[in-house]
Every structure is written in C-alpha cells, then in structure tokens.
Amino acid sequence: MKDLTKTQEFQAFQYDLADKSWQDKVASFQLTTSEIVTPNPKVSVIIANFNNAPYLNKMMDSLTAQTLGMANIQVMFIDDKSTDNSIAIIKPYLTKNPNIELYQLDENTGGAHGPRNVGLLNARGEYLVILDADDWYDDKALKYLSDLLDESGDDFAVSGLVQSVDGHLSLKSKPYYVDGDFKNRSIQELPTEFYGWLGPQSIMLRRSLVVKHNLHFVDQRVADDVTFFYEAMRFAKIITQGKELTTYLNRDADNTSLSQAINRNFMMSWLRALSYINETFPDDTSKERFLSRRIEWLIHDFCLKRNIGYKFSKARLQDFKAQLDLYLGNIKFDPSPYFRNDFRKTAWLYLKNNDISGLYRFIYLFSVRWVLNRKLNMKTVSNQVYYYPQLLPLLTKTRLEAYAVAESLIEGTLKLKVFSYKKLVGFEIFDLAQPFESRKELTYRKLSETDFEVNLPKGYENNKSRFVVIFEGYFEIGVQRFASVM
Template sequence: MKNDKKLEYEQFHYPLDEMSWKTALPTVTKTSSEKITENPKVSVIIANYNNGPYLERMMNSLVHQTLGIENIQVLFVDDRSTDNSLELIKPYFQSYPNIEIYLLDKNTGGAHGPRNVGLLHARGDYLVILDADDWYAADGLENLYRLLEKSGDGIAFGGVARSKNGQLDLLSRAYIDVDNEISNRPISDLPYDFYNWLGPQGNMVRHSLVKENNLHFIDQRVADDVTFFYQALQLSQTISQTQKITTYVNRDDDNISLSKNINETFLLGWLRSLSYMLTNYPNTESLQKFITRRLEWLLVDFTLRWDTKYGLSLASLRHFRELLTDYLPDLTFNPEKYFSLDIYSYIWQFLQAKEDEKLLKFVAWHSLPSIDKQLKKIDKLYYFVPEDKNLPSVNLPLIKGKKLLIDEKKIKIHFDYYIAEEPDYVEFRNDSALDTSLRKKAHKLSEVSYEAQMTRAEYEQLKAGDYKLHVVLENQTEYLIAIDQLQTYCGADTLLSDREGVLALHKIVDTRLYLAFKALDPTYLGQFTQVVSTLDDDGNFVFELPHDEKISREEYNNSLIAFPQTYDSLSESELSQKYSCQAGIYRLVKEMILHQENETTELTLKVGTVLTVTHVRFDANDEMLLVTSLGQVKFDASALEAITEPVEVVALKNIYSYSEANFSKEVKKKHYLQGMTLKVSKLDFSKSYRPRFATENGNYITENPNFVAFTANGNTASKPPLWQVLVPNRRLK
C-alpha cells in the first residue's frame, strides 16, 4: 500500500513553495457594490454552495459590524449554487459598499476552491474565513482586529458559540487563565484542549503572513481548513486571544450530516494532512498535540462508531490500521502521552498489537448505554467495568454536587471530585450570556471534597439565566459538575436552574408567586401559587403550598417556575390570564416563532405542529420562553392546544420502553427498532425530572427529540424533526 507521498502532496497542492494551486482554480465572474474601499482593514472570505436559508443572517452580521462595513471587504465566492443564493445576496451589494460577488465558472466540489479564489482577491490588512451558514457577533471583527493591531501577532483567536435550533452553548473558548485577553502567547504554551477546534471560525490572520508564505487551502474536501490554520499557527509562532464571543457556528438539524461523509476518502484526506505536517514541520510539542487531537477524532470515527459510511467490522479495523501504518509509519512520539481519555489509549494499544477481535468486543461493550454497564469506584476514581475480564475498565471523570450553603455574605457550593488531575477553578457560565462568566478558585476541603464560593456582591452582578458550573483543570480541560444532590433543573448537562436567573439561590423565606408547571398534584398545575419556605428545627428546608400541601425540595426546585422581578408588578389574576401553562403535549393552532439569539431571519413553526413543552426559561430581556421538543419558542398561550388523546411517535434510533419512568436495566421492557411507531398517551417525568412519554400500555419511553418524534409532523426515521414543520424564512423587520 506504500506510495510516493511527495507526489501525493503535490497532486493535492500541499507544498508552500509552488504556485499550481492558483492555476488550478476556475475562472470567475465578478459583480460588486458601486462603492469599493481599495485598502480595507479586514477581508472576509465566504465560500458558498446552496446556503440560501442562512445567508441573510450571515450578511446582516457583516454589514452591521461595529468595525464598519466601510472598513470591510466582503468576498462572497459562489461555487455554482443551484438555489437562490445569488438572489439573496443581490440586495446587499445594491445597498451597501464593499460587497464583491465572485461566481465560479464551474463547481469545485469543496470549500477549498472558493476560499483560494478569495485569497487571490483579498486586499485587507487581515483575513477571516467565514462559513456561509455561520455569523459574527456585532463586535467580533473589531475585537479581533484590535487585538492584532495591538499585538503584532500573526493570528488571533476569540470565543466561538454553537447554535443548535436556536439554543446556544460555548463551542470553543480562549483556554487562558486570565479574565479577558492575552497577546504574544507562544504556541508552545498552548494546552492540548486548544487543538479541539482549529477551523476557520473565531480567528483572524494577518494578510502579510498568508501572502509572503504562499499559504493556501489544499485541494481536498476535508482537512483543508485545519491544515491552513495550523500552518498559520506555525508561521506566526505567537498568538493573541480574547474570551469574547466573536463567531456563532450553525449546527441546526439539517446542517448535520457528518456520519454519511465519514468514509475512506474522509480518512485518507485527514491522514494525508497529518502525514504532510509530520514530514514538513519540526517535531515540537505543539505538533504532537495537534496530531494527537486529530488521531482522537479518527479513533472515534473509525473504531467507535457503527453508523458511518465507512462501517465497523474486523475488515474495516484492519484496513484502518493499514492506512495508519502507511501514512504515519514512524511516529517519533507516543500519542498516549496526550490522549484526553483512557479509552483512546486502549484503542491505540489494540491497533498497535493487531488485536482486532478484542478491539471489536471492547467497542461493542463500550457502545452499550450507561445503565447497561457496571460502574464501580476503584481507588477513589469511578470506572465502567466490563464483565469480560480480558477487557479494560474505562475511567469515568465524575464530579458530584453536594451542598449549597448560603448566608448573608457568601454563597458556597461543595462538590466531590473524582478525577486524577487536580482542579484549578470553577467557571459559572451562562449560555444566554456567554460573554459574561465568573471564575472562582476551587478550594480543597478533604480528600475528595472541594468548595467554590462567591460573595453576595459577585452574585448580584451575575446576569439572569441558567448557569452551568464547569470545573477547569490546570491544563484547561473542563468538566461539568454532575447534578447529583444539587439537581434543580431537569435539563441536559445543567446543574442549577433559574430562580430570578441565577444559580437557584433564594432567600430562605419566599412569598412570591410561582407557576406550578410540572410533576405536581393536578390541582395546582398551570396555576400561580404562593410558596412559604422556612427552616425546620433540624435546619432542613420546608416548602408549603396552599391548603397545607407540603412539597419536597426537589419538587420546589423542579416543578415550580419563578418569574423574574420584572413581573412582580402583576397580580395573581394578571399572571394567570397572561402566562398560565403547564408541561405537556400540544398542537399549534397558530404559528409560533422559534427563539434564536442574534438572528435576522425568523424560524416559525407551522400550524398543526405537535410538540412537547418541558420547561420555561426567560431570555436576557425577561421574555418568557417555552422549552419544547423543537427548540425554544416565544410564549403565546393562544397558540397552544393541549392534546389529551394518544398521539403517534416514531423511533429515530433504537430505544427501549420501561415499566417505570425511572429507567434502569431492571425495569426494561420492549425494544423498539429505528423506524417503528407507537402511541403515547401523555408527558410524564422521572424522579429526577427527566421528561418521559407514557405509552398506551402503561410503559414509558424517552421524550428526547433526538430519539423520538411525532409522526403528525411528517417525521420518519430518516427525516430530522425540526425542518418538517417550519414555514418559509422571513426577514425580521
């Protein structure tokens, strides 16, 4: 299988000392705004192919940059789109300066071609590469530009947020232990986790560095961007970083199709890139970290996944190892030194020892749901332990929330820590306000117990929203604190919930009105009620509803919704008239708007759409939002019709039913294969307040919209849930 790699590198235009990448590009037809700045500060290169639904949002983020559109060159390079992309862009170059459209004369089959066309025509002092379905924060370009002007570095990095169906989380942060920004940081100082993300999003490159070194995108559909930016990193040697969010990355349901693209061509592209890097760059710790992080990706995609086009079998594992040996024959370092999880070391060892059958058994066991695997505490750490003694146990990094201590001066959170490396600090992070976070040192109390504390003044400064608690290690790896005894909100990876927005921290005596939303006596559901909270003689919280109805602390934290203080002026009758609702299954009798941060295009759910409502949130402006199976929607009581009759769902993946809402192996019942349908009678909740569907025969299945969807919405196992129920895009006024 050995082949001449030098010729292969040349075929795909890798070398930086040759110019054939320029002559290989197709010719273009250019259209531009009437007014053009000859020497812009920043050039934005956008490769587009059939991204029509996202272009308004992307373009609006550019023309409204605080840096000023007069200082920005927008190069929209279209790879022969077959949708209405060019029609959507037309109003922008008619209304704004510095919009340049480059229509390729033939399709290049990937983003590399259009990006290289952009490089040839860029005039700015700095360059950014923007995917056509992503967008910038309003001050994103200005913050990166200011950093590079100040530092003289070749490349700058900012925070990257991920948007999935309107919900945000942090995709890539600065990986710095200072509060705001840093300049002239040597790449030798970058932690391993920095290399988790090295694509075009969230960075800016000095144009002279690109031009003087003939930096360009290699001629292949995968790894072209990561190769480009790692080379820029090597050429720069020092970088600037800011914690501020600069870029929003789109990960909507219809934009995720990676599994079908994971095939041999995908694998060869990545291995070719890694091989070139190892051959042409010094064997530094930076290179080793970069190579190892990409190897982790390949190990996941080609040994741990059954759902890819490449497949998983003894034959595929052997072929994968042969390709690894062919492209990476002489690794001069052991990647196990950097692997972030022990499972990658085990897979690597199996591959090196050619233990393919053992590897396949290990993957089959590891792929089992967590409840089907035995979890044991061994020497102060937790492990999943296989029944087959010939297979290794897999470490589970785990942090358990234990106590919430409140007094007039401080707020303390205690957690038990079961990870080999010591923690550094705890970051309180709000997905609704990603630019604001609070970092507090983690103080050791005992062998496994730690404490993070904030002052009342710090607490008062936090913005409204749900705060996830991330424990960050000295190497900048981070882990969420598990719900455990601090659970107050039934949501994925969420530790503490919104009670006036922050950390579920309340005054001990609470006489405000709460919305009884879920998992309570039906007498209270959908009603606004008062809760009296006091301490008993033993120092325990006591929560009491009207009519002497006592509820547990878990019910208080999970079943009741506290409205922000801006609603305090409303009476009980006004609140009930405007905002009364409860968890359940609903049909839309009028359109509802999906809530999306920083959007310029509305996504609207059609009349007749069926969905579940599982929780209530409030946005930065204290507007009430419903958390549904299709994303967050702006609350409108008149749009919702409760469904009381059984409704049909389809299994999007293989699922089980259980005789209880609290899932475990002991109560497992029927196995439903992907594509099978069944009827559910109502929405229910487990003891840990996870939403479940009650089936017609009295069993329970997951409500998770990644696993089940309503057939009334036109969903099948092969059709994603959301995009079947949207009305056509409309521009926000």
C-alpha cells in the same frame, strides 16, 4: 491515487508550498460589485457558498453591521455554482452597501477550497478572514480582531468562538476564552486543547503572511482549512489571543447527515494532511500537540464511533490501522498521554499492539458499558476511583473522567463529593441565558481528597443557573443529585 507515493500524493493534491501552479488552476468566475469599491480595505472577508440560502441574510447582516464600517471591509461572496436562490439573496446587498463583491464561479469546484482560493488571489485587505456562509459575526468582531493585530504586530489572531445548535450555545474556544488575552504568544506554549478546533472561524491573518508563504487551500474537501491555518501558525511562530466572543458557528444542520459524511475518503484526507504536516515541519511541542489531538479525533471517529458513513466492522479497524501506519507510522512520540480519556488511550494501545480482534471486542462491550452508565447511572468503584461498569473480570478497566454527587445544602453551603483522576480547578456557576459572560467562580473548602464545601450565592435558582465542577484541561461536569438537595 492508490499507486502514488506519498510525495506524489502531496503534489497531486497541491500541498507543496513551493509550487504556485495552484494559482493557475483556480476556477474562472463572473464578477459583480457594489458601485463603490475601496482599493485598500482594512479586512477582506472570504465567503465560500454553495446552497446556503436559508442562512445568508443573517450572515450578510452581521457583516454590514460591523463597527469597523463597510468602508474598511472587502466582502467577497464566492458562489460555487449554487442551485438554490443564493444569488438572488445576495444581489440586493450590492446595491445598498459599498465593498461587496459577488464572484459567480463558472463551474462547481466540489468543495470550499475552490472558492476560498479564488478569494485568496483577489483579496486586497491588510488582514483577511474566512467566514462560512452559514455562520455569522458579532457586530464588533472585525474591529476587535484587527485592533488586536494592530496592537501586537502579530500575523495571526484568534478570538472567542461560540457554537450554536438550534439556539443552544457552547464554547468551541475554551483554551483562549479561559486562559485570557495574550500577545506575541509562542505557538510552542499553546495547550493541546487549543488544537481541538482550528477551523476558519474566529481567526484573522495578516494577508502578507499568506502571500509570502504561498499559503492556499489544498485540493480536497476535508482537512483543507485546518491544514491552511496550522501552516499559517507555523510561519507566524507567535500569535495574538483574545477571549472576546466574536464568531458564531452554525451547527443547526442534521447531525445524522454530518455523521454520514465521515466516510473512508474523509479518513484518507485527514491522514494525508497530517502526514504532510508531520513530514514538512520540525519535531517540536506544537507539532506534537497538534498531531496528538488530531490522531485522537481520528481514533474516536474511525475506531470508536458506530454511526458514521464508514460502517463499523473489524475490516474498518484493520483498514484504519493499515492507513495509520502508512501515513503516520514514523511519528517519533507517543500521542496517547495527550488523549482526553481512558477509552481513547486503550484503543491506541490495541492499535499499537496490532490487536484488532481485541480492539473490536473492547469497542463492542464498551458501547454497552457506556449505555449502562449514561442511561442507568451504573458504575464500578475501586479505591475511590469510578469506572464504567465492569461487565467481565478480564475487560480493560476504563475510568470515568470525573463523577460528582451532592450530599446536602445547609444555609447556602453545598456539601458534595468529587471523584476524578484529573486535577480539580474549582467550582463555577453561570446564567443559562448568558452561559459565558455570567460565569462566576465560587469559594470552597476542601475537607478531604473527595469531600468539599462550596458557598452558593444568595438567591441562586437552579432552574435559571448551572453549577459545574471545573478540572484541568478545560473539562467540566455537572453534579448528580444537585437538584434534589436544592
């Protein structure tokens, strides 16, 4: 694709929403179904699978247990020519349950986009969801999401998303979990952090929106889902937001192998997708925030990270800069004010000034500074602002996002110092066994710009609970020396 113009690239990878030829190119398949199949289900569930056998029982059990009822759900299990025993695991579900459809593709398509497009063309539900084969739902998920859309009349709904890594749970949906429930919310009002995650999990669409606008997954392994759902948001214009936790994102896979998948093809796919969105949709707040978050993410991966599938070198930085200019050189705004921290903002400045040698030196030295801070708690302080350790006088200063240290605990009142350039929102505690439902805001008193007193509840146990400081942008940190003062 090297000699193609961007417009030709968009056509080759099937980005063009006016072109329906993608429908003629979907994979052929063999279909096996349950004995009972509902012609007009409430929700269609599209599941793309390739060699996910260890996770399939948990995923399927979460579907058959849905309170919406299997009579209202079209389960579309679309297998991309798996070489493991996926099919053998799925077939018993067809005999025990209604409305399960097994699509066995005749040829491997090389990515989730192929099976998902098969699903889009064969879905019959009023609403549809995309579920990865290794993820799973809370048993109330599909009823909760469909009820939200029934009540709001919107075409797009999001809900709480939990990431699971070897049983450790964390939120991937802080903006809507923290902000709460909304109906008919303009996408122009969504915070930048909302776009930190826009994968298929925990999103439900009205199928008529997908059909009307010829929405489909582009012909590439990377960025196809985020492109699809951002396009859906653009056409929906308003969305429904529910904070209830509905979906569990499985991240038990080897993180090293995931990092190695972040290679040059990954980079090019993302830049192509962002370029298409930039050139297709009008300049407005939603596009600016979306592109900013994604550009920041690419800078993190292809400038700052060392352990990915595209070896760190000055040549990699030069290549990233060249491709960034080619695909996104015409953006009409500065994305860096939306970036999460100084490190990424500084990297952007080096890129903007085309100072690749300076960027290379900055990244190399910062990796040392990061280790010194995280492992040895070293830092530099100036005018009550904390920085990563300043190794050389001429090195660009990089602020710590926040730093907090406990001083004393007397009769349930914790005294601590908090330093940050971010706006402080407050203090919270939560039960480690239930990190989301148990969150509780604490009362506090501000003594000075950096000094605070916080009232801990009676019976607080540090080995069972967690104390955190909350800042703007859905950012939170723990407190140094907290355990020792307890």
